[in-house]
Amino acid sequence: MAKWDVIVIGLGGAGSAAAYHLAARGCRVLGLDQHHRVHTHGSSHGKTRIIRQAYFEHPSYVPLLRRGYELWSELEQAVDEDLFQRTGLVELGPKEGVVIPGVLRSAAEHGLAIEELSVAEVAHRWPGLAAREVHSQAQWQAVIEKDAGYLRVEACVEAHLRLAEQAAATLQHERPVRHWRATPYGVKVTTDDGVEHAERLVIAGGPWSGQLLAGLGIRLSVLRKYQYWYAPQQTGYDQRDGFPCFFHETPAGNFYGFPSIGQDGLKVARHSGGTPVETPTSPHPTDGADQSLIEDYLKAFLPGVGKHLQAQSGCYYTMTPDEHFIVDVHPDHPQIAIVAGLSGHGFKFTSVLGEIACQLALDGETTLDTSLLRIERLRQV
Ligand SMILES: Cc1cc2nc3c(=O)[nH]c(=O)nc-3n(C[C@H](O)[C@H](O)[C@H](O)COP(=O)(O)OP(=O)(O)OC[C@H]3O[C@@H](n4cnc5c(N)ncnc54)[C@H](O)[C@@H]3O)c2cc1C
Numbered sequence: 001m002a003k004w005d006v007i008v009i010g011l012g013g014a015g016s017a018a019a020y021h022l023a024a025r026g027c028r029v030l031g032l033d034q035h036h037r038v039h040t041h042g043s044s045h046g047k048t049r050i051i052r053q054a055y056f057e058h059p060s061y062v063p064l065l066r067r068g069y070e071l072w073s074e075l076e077q078a079v080d081e082d083l084f085q086r087t088g089l090v091e092l093g094p095k096e097g098v099v100i101p102g103v104l105r106s107a108a109e110h111g112l113a114i115e116e117l118s119v120a121e122v123a124h125r126w127p128g129l130a131a132r133e134v135h136s137q138a139q140w141q142a143v144i145e146k147d148a149g150y151l152r153v154e155a156c157v158e159a160h161l162r163l164a165e166q167a168a169a170t171l172q173h174e175r176p177v178r179h180w181r182a183t184p185y186g187v188k189v190t191t192d193d194g195v196e197h198a199e200r201l202v203i204a205g206g207p208w209s210g211q212l213l214a215g216l217g218i219r220l221s222v223l224r225k226y227q228y229w230y231a232p233q234q235t236g237y238d239q240r241d242g243f244p245c246f247f248h249e250t251p252a253g254n255f256y257g258f259p260s261i262g263q264d265g266l267k268v269a270r271h272s273g274g275t276p277v278e279t280p281t282s283p284h285p286t287d288g289a290d291q292s293l294i295e296d297y298l299k300a301f302l303p304g305v306g307k308h309l310q311a312q313s314g315c316y317y318t319m320t321p322d323e324h325f326i327v328d329v330h331p332d333h334p335q336i337a338i339v340a341g342l343s344g345h346g347f348k349f350t351s352v353l354g355e356i357a358c359q360l361a362l363d364g365e366t367t368l369d370t371s372l373l374r375i376e377r378l379r380q381v
Contacts, residue, residue, distance in 0.1 A: 092248050
């Protein structure tokens with residue numbers, strides 16, 4: 001008999017949640033991560049992640065988010081901590097663009113509460129969001145989703161890890177997995193400290209998924225991205241003043257950010273673009289060109305923030321060709337579940353992806369509809 005029921009490779013956003021759900025179902029779980037607990041080398045760091053339900057990327061994500069919201073709430077209760085701050089989210093862009101029509105479509109299909117506003121109404125409500133350079137304001141529109149906001153990203157990962165341990169999971173950090181192999185009885189996982197055997201495996205390797213899934217015939221590209229914290233030069237940007245999270249579709253790309261939070265300042269980042277990297281490494285070099293795009297954006301869309309940069313941090317997006325996730329059982333090995341390619345928008349889902357990974361690994365199927373996220377659509381072999 002294998003020592004472990006399930007091994008989880010990767011204890012970041014998705015893997016920490018998977019380890020928790022598996023342990024909560026009574027499995028003997030071994031979680032392995034190459035880095036230390038809640039580290040800054042992958043994709044799940046930088047204090048905050050936007051969470052929203054009126055999903056412009058595709059309406060099929062909405063039922064997953066509904067379950068995700070329930071699970072975040074249960075997690076908050078279980079660890080007695082505020083993980084989800086409901087600041088609301090303002091999304092602004094061209095009426096004929098991608099974001100506004102996508103939000104409206106998801107909201108209509110799933111009966112989600114959103115408010116539609118003109119650009120002028122947004123500027124009236126939040127003067128700090130007065131978009132000076134929206135050339136033809138009539139062509140632009142805003143939507144407000146009140147039941148949106150941000151997750152405290154590191155606290156969420158830590159909460160899942162802690163609950164996994166409380167449910168008797170064994171979590172080993174700084175123990176990289178060098179290889180894994182399916183066997184007639186389960187899986188064999190090789191590390192520098194020896195080999196581990198389990199009946200089942202969850203692979204949640206974030207930006208290292210390409211290496212862990214080599215041979216599967218899917219193309220994952222890794223992009224280096226930056227997040228910046230500015231000290232606003234004018235008032236009105238603070239979370240305590242009711243300033244919301246924001247997302248703009250602009251001619252220069254998509255940008256987003258958060259209200260100013262305590263001493264951290266206002267975090268802002270570019271969702272578009274990014275520098276392709278072969279192998280994820282850190283620390284990240286600085287990128288003056290990216291920072292200058294950010295400051296042009298701030299000047300145009302959040303004119304009172306200014307240029308007083310307090311901190312910056314690099315991070316990785318792991319992109320699939322269609323920017324939808326991979327959440328599935330391995331096509332050749334049904335004892336292996338895969339969560340990968342979260343394409344820069346996956347953190348808000350990690351609570352539900354943990355539950356789904358657990359179901360896929362143990363039951364071979366999930367109670368939620370993940371047909372959009374199947375591996376088969378991307379396989380080139
Ligand atoms: C700047 C930035 C902003 C973002 N903003 C948002 C947002 O606002 N909202 C949102 O929903 N999403 C957002 N995202 C995306 C989201 O953060 C990611 O999709 C999510 O965190 C990915 O989680 P993961 O578990 O796949 O990867 P990670 O959290 O990186 O976890 C992967 C783990 O696997 C481990 N690992 C890999 N290979 C091995 C191995 N061989 N052996 C052992 N361990 C291994 C790694 O060490 C790592 O801990 C953002 C991402 C970035 C970079």
